[in-house]
Amino acid sequence: MFDIPIYHKSNIAMDLIPDLQSEVFAEYDRRKFYLDANPEMGKHYRKLSVYNEHGQHSIVTGNDPMINISSFPKLQKIIHEHTITYLNSLSDFPFTEMLKDNWKSYAWWTCFDGGDSYSWHNHSQFFLIATYYVENEDEHSPIAFRNPMGNLLESWLPGKMTGIDTEVIVKPKTGDLMIWPAWLEHFVYNKTLWDLERNNDPDSKYHRGGNFNKSVAGVDTINTPYDTIRKSITINYMKPAELFGYMVKYLEGKK
Ligand SMILES: [Fe+2]
Numbered sequence: 001m002f003d004i005p006i007y008h009k010s011n012i013a014m015d016l017i018p019d020l021q022s023e024v025f026a027e028y029d030r031r032k033f034y035l036d037a038n039p040e041m042g043k044h045y046r047k048l049s050v051y052n053e054h055g056q057h058s059i060v061t062g063n064d065p066m067i068n069i070s071s072f073p074k075l076q077k078i079i080h081e082h083t084i085t086y087l088n089s090l091s092d093f094p095f096t097e098m099l100k101d102n103w104k105s106y107a108w109w110t111c112f113d114g115g116d117s118y119s120w121h122n123h124s125q126f127f128l129i130a131t132y133y134v135e136n137e138d139e140h141s142p143i144a145f146r147n148p149m150g151n152l153l154e155s156w157l158p159g160k161m162t163g164i165d166t167e168v169i170v171k172p173k174t175g176d177l178m179i180w181p182a183w184l185e186h187f188v189y190n191k192t193l194w195d196l197e198r199n200n201d202p203d204s205k206y207h208r209g210g211n212f213n214k215s216v217a218g219v220d221t222i223n224t225p226y227d228t229i230r231k232s233i234t235i236n237y238m239k240p241a242e243l244f245g246y247m248v249k250y251l252e253g254k255k
Helices: 014-030 030-037 039-047 070-089 095-102 150-156 191-198 244-255
Strands: 007-009 106-112 118-121 128-135 141-145 167-170 178-183 185-187 230-237
Touching: 014 030, 014 106, 014 128, 030 039, 030 128, 039 106, 039 178, 070 095, 070 128, 070 178, 070 230, 118 150, 141 178
Parallel strands: none
Antiparallel strands: 007 178, 106 230, 118 185, 128 178, 128 230, 141 167, 141 185
8 A cells, every 4th residue: 555656667778788887887997996095985986976086976076977978878868758757657747848858867877896785865855766777687686665654653563563564675687777756765785785684584683774784793794796796877857946956056056
């Protein structure tokens, strides 16, 4: 009852996959020099294209996080059509034609190795999130979404809550596109945490929630490489510029 509408389609823009994979990986590889020199900050710099080598966010610097990904504009056009389809399926908003040309968005890529995870967060500064899986194979860990009603229901019940999904786990494949409301919290597993979750560890060595993913006692979450790097591109659609879209105005002021 009361499902959250998440758009999930497979085999999108498959002809672009080889170029996207190699271009994103080339950028990731180019940033390796900094990881060697500065392991702490370098990991963020390589993992998320919004950061520069000083750890500054591209919103602040005005840098383009999709620099050197020449196949991205084609992908962006395709994703934009899907995003409008998603919005049309949920709303009778009469001006979607206008959005085709004028809906601002902000994109970045991510590259995760087996030790990388991203704890619970949302992108509430934006309106919608579209994530495209450039490379997500069997070996790669999935993403979890948190039920926004979960905490409310749990606090209302007298004992440990049963029978209600507090999280939904999705295992996307290469070429999948997912679009969801920007306020929806999500969590990207690393390999070790996913192995524990998948095997439903009876000792409950860890508790999923809060900031648990920083470390797991007695478990090595760093040295668990994948054969290939897990790659995705996220396009964040901005709130309407005329009303709440301060980021649109802020970024345009930087041009
Ligand atoms: Fe995210």
